[in-house]
Amino acid sequence: MSVQAITWALDCPAGSVTEKVILLVLANYANEYGISWPSQKTLADQTALGERTVRRVLSDMDIRGVIRRIPRRRGNGSRQSDMILLTAFEGRKPAPPGMLDDDAEPNNSGAFKQPANGDKRPVWPPDNRPLWPHPPATVAALDTSLILKSASHLSEPDPRMACLAVSGPGLDRDAEASSITAFEITRWIEAGCDLTLDILPVIAAKTRDARPAPIRGWSFFTPAILEAKARRQMPLPQTKEIADEHASAPRKAKLHKSTARDSSTAWNAAVEKADRARAAQTDPNA
Secondary structure (H helix, E strand, C coil), rough: CCHHHHHHHCCCCCCCCHHHHHHHHHHHCCCCCCCCCCHHHHHHHCCCCCHHHHHHHHHHHHHHCCCCCECCCCCCCCCCCCCCCCCCCCCCCCCCCCCCCCCCEEEEEEECCCCCCCCCCCCCCHHCCCCCCCCCCCCCCCCHHHCCCCHHHHHHCCCHHHHHHCCCCCECHHHHHHHCCHHHHHHHCCCCCCCCHHHHHHHHHHHHCCCCEECCCHHHHHHHHHHHHHHCCCCCCEEEEEEEEEHHHHHHHHHHHHHHHHHHHHHHHHHHHHHHHHHHHHHCCC
C-alpha cells in the first residue's frame, strides 16, 4: 500500500521541501488504511533533520489537516510513538471501528470521555484497548520504478501495431486504417505463422520501397507470409555424408568399445609382468 501512498505524497502540495520529505517518509511507512507509526527519531534519521524540526513540521501539517496525530500509550501508561493518519490521502481504506480513537482519559466522574472525532463508538480504557500492530515492514528504499506504472506496456504486443511499426513507404497507411482486412493478421497467427520470424520480415521487405500503387491491405502479404512459414518449417536436406555418418555410428561405437577392452587387457598384462619381475629381483629362488 505504501506505493500508492508515496504516489499521493509526490503530488501532494507541500509548504516546503522539509515538509515534502517528511510526508514521503510517512507515506513509505503507511499501511492500507493510510496509517504510519514511525517515531520522531526515525523520521529525523531518515530525513536528516533535527527532531525539533520534525515536531514543528508535524504540528503544522496536523493543524492544516494533512495528517492527524493520535497519541498511543503502553499498558503501563508510558507514551509510544504517535499513530499518524494521512488524512488528505483519499486512496486509503476506511479504518476498522475503534482503530483511530484517541487515547481515552477519565474525567472527574470516573467515566472515559468520547473520542476526539465525536463518534459514538465504544471506548476502551488504555489497558483494555485492542492491540493494533506496530509499524509494518517497509521497503529498504524508495523504489520509484513502482510509482504510476502503466500496465499497457506489460501486456502482449499488439500484432497490428508491430506490423505498422516495421512497414515502410510501400504501405498506404490511410487505406489500411479504413480497411477491414486487419483480421488477416489474426488469421496468420492462427495458422501458425510466427510474428517475429515470418510476418514482420515479409512486411518489412515488401514495403521497404515506395510503390506507384501503395499496398492498401494486409491480405496482400498472405501468400508470401505462408511461404515464409513453409520454408521455416521445412526439414533440412540430409546429405550423403550425414547419412553415412549416422549409418556408421553403431559400428564406430562397437570398434571403440573393442579397442578400449584390448587396451585394458594389454595394460593388465603389462602390470602383471612388472609384478613378476619385481618379485624375481626380491626373491631369486622364486
